[in-house]
Amino acid sequence: MIANYGYKDGSGEFFISIDTDLCNGCENCVPACPTGALEIILNDYDEKVAAVTDKQRRQLKYSCAPCKPVSDRPVLPCVAVCQPVAIRHSW
Amino acid sequence: MAQEFWRWKEYSWQDPNKSWESGAILTGGVDVGSVSTQAVVMSNGTLCAFSSRRTGSDSPDSARKAMDGALEGTGLTLDQIKYVVGTGYGRVNVPFAHRTITEIACHARGANFMYGPTVRTVLDMGGQDCKAIRCDDKGKVSAFLMNDKCAAGTGRGMEVFADLLSVPLEQIGDLSYQVEKEPPPVSSTCVVFAKTEAVGLLRQGWPKNDVLAAYCSAMAHRVYTLLERLGVENDFGITGGIAKNSGVVKRLEKEMGVTALTARYDPQIAGAVGAALFARTLAQKEGKA
Numbered sequence: 001m002i003a004n005y006g007y008k009d010g011s012g013e014f015f016i017s018i019d020t021d022l023c024n025g026c027e028n029c030v031p032a033c034p035t036g037a038l039e040i041i042l043n044d045y046d047e048k049v050a051a052v053t054d055k056q057r058r059q060l061k062y063s064c065a066p067c068k069p070v071s072d073r074p075v076l077p078c079v080a081v082c083q084p085v086a087i088r089h090s091w
Numbered sequence: 092m093a094q095e096f097w098r099w100k101e102y103s104w105q106d107p108n109k110s111w112e113s114g115a116i117l118t119g120g121v122d123v124g125s126v127s128t129q130a131v132v133m134s135n136g137t138l139c140a141f142s143s144r145r146t147g148s149d150s151p152d153s154a155r156k157a158m159d160g161a162l163e164g165t166g167l168t169l170d171q172i173k174y175v176v177g178t179g180y181g182r183v184n185v186p187f188a189h190r191t192i193t194e195i196a197c198h199a200r201g202a203n204f205m206y207g208p209t210v211r212t213v214l215d216m217g218g219q220d221c222k223a224i225r226c227d228d229k230g231k232v233s234a235f236l237m238n239d240k241c242a243a244g245t246g247r248g249m250e251v252f253a254d255l256l257s258v259p260l261e262q263i264g265d266l267s268y269q270v271e272k273e274p275p276p277v278s279s280t281c282v283v284f285a286k287t288e289a290v291g292l293l294r295q296g297w298p299k300n301d302v303l304a305a306y307c308s309a310m311a312h313r314v315y316t317l318l319e320r321l322g323v324e325n326d327f328g329i330t331g332g333i334a335k336n337s338g339v340v341k342r343l344e345k346e347m348g349v350t351a352l353t354a355r356y357d358p359q360i361a362g363a364v365g366a367a368l369f370a371r372t373l374a375q376k377e378g379k380a
Contacts (some may be wrong), residue, residue, distance in 0.1 A: 001232050001233055001234060001235070002234065021233070042234075044192045044196035044369070045196070046373075046376070047229060059201055
């Protein structure tokens with residue numbers, strides 16, 4: 001299942017999508033995120049999956065801004081460490 | 092007091108052939124929705140009893156009343172139920188629940204139980220929202236779409252129309268087919284605007300049944316767009332209160348070109364059934380059984 005965390009406002013759509021079928025719960029993304037936006041939770045089927053924290057879901061545009069490529073910055077750290085390629089950003 | 096046409100009946104059901112003292116694993120599911128609350132008791136994964144109540148202003152109280160309704164006459168008490176899972180909008184307000192699970196997962200699992208493992212697309216038409224869910228043969232959710240923020244295409248809209256036209260809610264489906272010619276759907280699906288439009292139609296001299304037909308087909312079309320976005324895979328089943336409204340269901344089937352499965356039980360309890368099934372798995376896992 002694709003879990004979309006985030007919001008939409010006048011300036012755009014800010015969603016982090018996590019494919020729970022691909023995510024293996026390895027926890028690599030949790031320390032990789034400098035703002036601590038990601039956490040590991042137990043979903044309805046008792047599987048360990050990554051999710052965006054409650055607090056960060058409403059401010060993703062700002063939390064993720066420091067990592068977003070503006071000139072020659074590398075790939076987003078959360079995306080880079082995710083081996084199963086389960087994390088996607090909508091913007 | 093004048094008859095309130097939108098008020099549907101609260102009721103309970105108990106399996107008459109069930110022996111309660113058989114030492115089976117009893118689990119419970121409570122689905123506290125925005126409009127109605129259902130409680131289900133299952134023993135070893137078979138349905139024993141359920142009840143359906145209106146959700147009042149006090150969710151914990153509604154949950155308790157629904158559970159009491161299901162247990163009524165069985166001689167069982169709440170303590171005998173090993174594990175209870177809460178679901179629905181008010182799931183955090185079930186005081187006796189051991190765990191909460193989202194209603195999307197519960198409806199998929201409940202539909203899997205009620206319609207059999209062939210069901211792949213589930214449409215949950217609830218009191219205040221509407222969800223299209225795709226699931227696998229075990230009832231596990233693989234994708235879903237939700238129509239939130241708007242009461243169009245939901246049970247609450249039907250209640251508004253039942254009230255406006257003084258037609259008992261249960262009869263809307265049949266009456267909406269007693270028309271000379273299928274009228275065009277009302278153009279707005281927003282409940283408030285649709286009601287305004289319906290008042291206008293009545294003033295133009297439209298019969299009641301035509302207005303009902305126009306609203307039912309507007310609602311069918313509205314949920315069809317949701318299903319279309321998700322993509323329909325057979326088999327298809329509908330859960331939630333509107334599944335009992337043939338006026339919407341048959342029009343939706345016609346638009347989709349697919350026939351919905353018929354449920355073995357009241358489709359409104361699907362969420363609570365799913366919760367009770369989850370409860371059984373969790374009870375076994377946590378060694379309570």
